[in-house]
Amino acid sequence: MAFSTLEYLKEGNVDFVNRLSTYDKDNLIALVRESKNRIEIINGFLPKLKLKSPTFCFLIIYDIPEFMDDAIDLFDLKLIDSGRLSNLLYNSPLGLKVLNDNFDYFLLNDKDSKNFEVVVKYAFDANNQELLHQLSRYHNLHIRYLFMDYLIENHLDKINEIYDDITKYTTSFTHEPGEQMVLFAEQMDVHDISKLAVKLLNNDYYQEFDKLKELILATYQYNSLADEILAPVYVNNSSDLDKLERNRKIFDKDADILFKTSMNYRFHILFGEKVHVSKELLDEFAFRMRYYLYPPRIDEYKINITKDVLKDMDWRSLTPLLEEWTEKYMDLSHSREYGFIGEGSTCSCYRIGDYVFKLIKTKWSYEDVICPNLYLFAKNYEEKYVRDKYGIIRGGIEVQKYLTKKANDIDPKYYRLFDDALEGFGYTRTDTLVNGTCGDNAMLLDTYLDADSPNPERLPDWFKECPIVIVDRDRIYEKGAMFIKQLKGGY
Secondary structure (H helix, E strand, O other): OHHHHHHHHHOOOOOOHHHOOHHHHHHHHHHHHHOOOHHHHHHHHHHHHOOOOHHHHHHHHOOOHHHHHHHHHHOOHHHOOHHHHHHHHHHOOHHHHHHHHOHHHHHHOOOOOHHHHHHHHHHHHOOOHHHHHHHHOOOOHHHHHHHHHHHHHHOHHHHHHHOOOHHHHOEOOOOOOOOOOOOOOOEOOHHHHHHHHHHHHHOOOHHHHHHHHHHHHHHOOOEOHHHHHHOOOOOOOHHHHHHHHHHHHHHHHOHHHHHHOEOOOHHHHHOOOOOOOOHHHHHHHHHHOHHHHOOOOOOHHHHHHHHHHHHHHHHOOOHHHHHHHHHHHHHHOOOOOEEEEEEOOOEEEEEEOOEEEEEEOOOOEOOOOOOOOOOOEOOOOEEEEEEOOOOOEEEEEEEEEOOOEEOOOOOOHHHHHHHHHHHHOOEEEOOOOOOEOOEOOEEEOOOHHHOOOOOHHHOOHHHHHOOEEEOOOOOEEEOOOOOOOEOOOOO
């Protein structure tokens, strides 16, 4: 069957092509490309299908040098994924033109860094000095970090050929001839530069590590050096073990400043990492975090939950914000009470004076806007979410007013009025208000004046009588949406 199909194409019998399913068409494309007689086959069908089925033709010929002119005529950038980009670069003179004409497109629209991996591998394989230079000074500093990381990991012997001093190139200023100095150069992301510093350390570039470490400590309020230096590694041999011990000694030399400036490892150290941070610093941090570490009336099980939650705050680089906001809202509170309120499937809640802090593990919704700011929802005085590359929330903090009035026993008409108002704003909910399987999602404000509204006096009379709000700002979607971004059970 496959042989007959290829013979049809070779002979110019092409009417069947557009009747094929997408699956069969993809298989046919692969068969033609893999055929020993592909040039003859393509010459048979290309004149007849070039205009009728341009995508089919392009996906067969795009990287075949004999058909480069036709490929240019049919070129469609949207069809070039990382695999086809690789094929173009390695097989066709068209490859470098496509890359150079669309350089930013390939590198900046690249969530999984697959295009970057293709380009940087090709640059080294082809010893393309112009391309290597372009990558080494690329304007996007995360791409530049990825290049530096790849260079150290795969071509360490070339580091001094490409950079006179790699530590000079962690800002938007690239030291190129004729480049104008800028007063405030853009800085490399703190996680990237911290990883780069420790990557240099782990490859015995001690001087460069020290220079970057001092730059980081002088330039960034917080950093992830402690995490990178002390990160557990799989020990294969005695050399790895020696490096692990060496890194601990290097950390201990600057332990206090690395602890104070750590954005994602202080709770880990507090909970038992065996390093030489001064007792005074540890006690001071523990005192500021006492509301979570030593809440009243909490058993050992809940203490362990809290430790896991706080370490997760570390991993998400949220500890500095948690520290700052906790102090801020306790200072704003009349009440001095604090404590563990409870844990749900997506967050753990703590009372901090007159406020509740929700330490988020995830959200069911991963819409761009998780929840609109309307009077129907408890106001978030602060919020910070950390999303993964798919937009799913993997951590966060919300700060709301601490509410005590339940909405279980109100007149049912207010539930209807609530939903009517929500619908009027163009939204719907996919969770219960009260008495749900996971508890209550709605509470009553102490007064309608606390509503999230620029002018509470203009709110509906029913709401002034019964200020019911959703406190779990999740699973709220635009009404009539064809597709909603919501995690499935067991996320």
